[in-house]
Amino acid sequence: MAAGGAPASGAAAPAAVLPETAAVSWRPRVDERSLRSRARLWTLSTAAHTVPFTVTAAGLVALDPVLAPVSFLALAQAWAIPELYAKRGANVLKPRRRLDGRAESTALGLLGDLVGHDARELHARTGLVLERGRLGTWLVGEAGAVLVRGRRAYCFCVRVDDPDLPSADRTAHLLLALREDEQGFATVANMAFSGARWRVRRRLERRMRPALDAAR
Amino acid sequence: MAGMARLIRMDRTGHTTLAEWTAADDASVEAAAAAFGAQLDAGYYAVVTEGEGHARQVRELPADADLVILRRPIAGG
Numbered sequence: 001m002a003a004g005g006a007p008a009s010g011a012a013a014p015a016a017v018l019p020e021t022a023a024v025s026w027r028p029r030v031d032e033r034s035l036r037s038r039a040r041l042w043t044l045s046t047a048a049h050t051v052p053f054t055v056t057a058a059g060l061v062a063l064d065p066v067l068a069p070v071s072f073l074a075l076a077q078a079w080a081i082p083e084l085y086a087k088r089g090a091n092v093l094k095p096r097r098r099l100d101g102r103a104e105s106t107a108l109g110l111l112g113d114l115v116g117h118d119a120r121e122l123h124a125r126t127g128l129v130l131e132r133g134r135l136g137t138w139l140v141g142e143a144g145a146v147l148v149r150g151r152r153a154y155c156f157c158v159r160v161d162d163p164d165l166p167s168a169d170r171t172a173h174l175l176l177a178l179r180e181d182e183q184g185f186a187t188v189a190n191m192a193f194s195g196a197r198w199r200v201r202r203r204l205e206r207r208m209r210p211a212l213d214a215a216r
Numbered sequence: 217m218a219g220m221a222r223l224i225r226m227d228r229t230g231h232t233t234l235a236e237w238t239a240a241d242d243a244s245v246e247a248a249a250a251a252f253g254a255q256l257d258a259g260y261y262a263v264v265t266e267g268e269g270h271a272r273q274v275r276e277l278p279a280d281a282d283l284v285i286l287r288r289p290i291a292g293g
């Protein structure tokens with residue numbers, strides 16, 4: 001599959017394998033099937049966290065209505081746990097500290113050259129680059145990316161290991177790696193959350209939300 | 217200088233142009249290839265963009281490319 005330095009003959013040419021995947025050789029390569037499987041696991045995990053608390057809440061009230069306050073606490077727990085996971089997921093898009101303004105501006109110019117007009121405009125508004133791939137639609141940030149597939153969002157923590165890079169360069173690093181090998185990119189990245197898009201949206205910075213809305 | 221291809225490295229300055237060349241000028245291609253090799257040895261990966269949505273890693277300087285970008289490796293956070 002590795003194409004090495006072979007010239008590409010067009011958009012449909014098979015991509016080379018991302019070299020960084022060698023560092024995580026034990027991980028199976030992410031594909032449609034593995035994404036669906038991980039989505040099911042996340043759903044099961046969410047259910048395992050919420051159902052017991054919900055049942056407990058219902059049981060307590062059934063047992064004695066006086067226990068309603070405790071029941072409420074159990075329900076709150078059932079609500080909060082998935083929200084905390086979603087928060088962890090949304091954090092992958094959290095912007096990092098800005099560095100030297102001139103470097104940021106130079107890096108922004110390069111990033112702008114890599115994307116089309118619409119993506120450039122969206123990035124200016126939200127700080128995120130929208131990239132359509134085969135697995136779904138990606139939102140690429142400085143230290144992570146969110147893959148949107150239908151109503152589900154997969155949040156990946158992935159970064160370039162150089163804290164001195166301007167933020168737009170960090171995004172460009174991730175964008176180029178994603179374009180080189182989408183599945184490899186998803187394999188190298190650590191999945192922080194997979195779940196309902198609306199949960200992630202609630203936890204995103206307000207200015208970033210239009211990017212998630214556009215990723216349909 | 218229109219038509220010059222560029223080898224750039226993403227770094228703390230935003231990016232740095234390491235070499236410029238034209239395919240017809242062997243000396244400039246050679247100099248760019250040397251700079252390219254040195255960066256690969258330093259741990260950078262070289263990428264050629266192929267239109268929106270596509271990029272290709274290269275291990276030798278593609279003399280006919282307009283722009284070659286050097287990037288650092290990425291890793292799960």
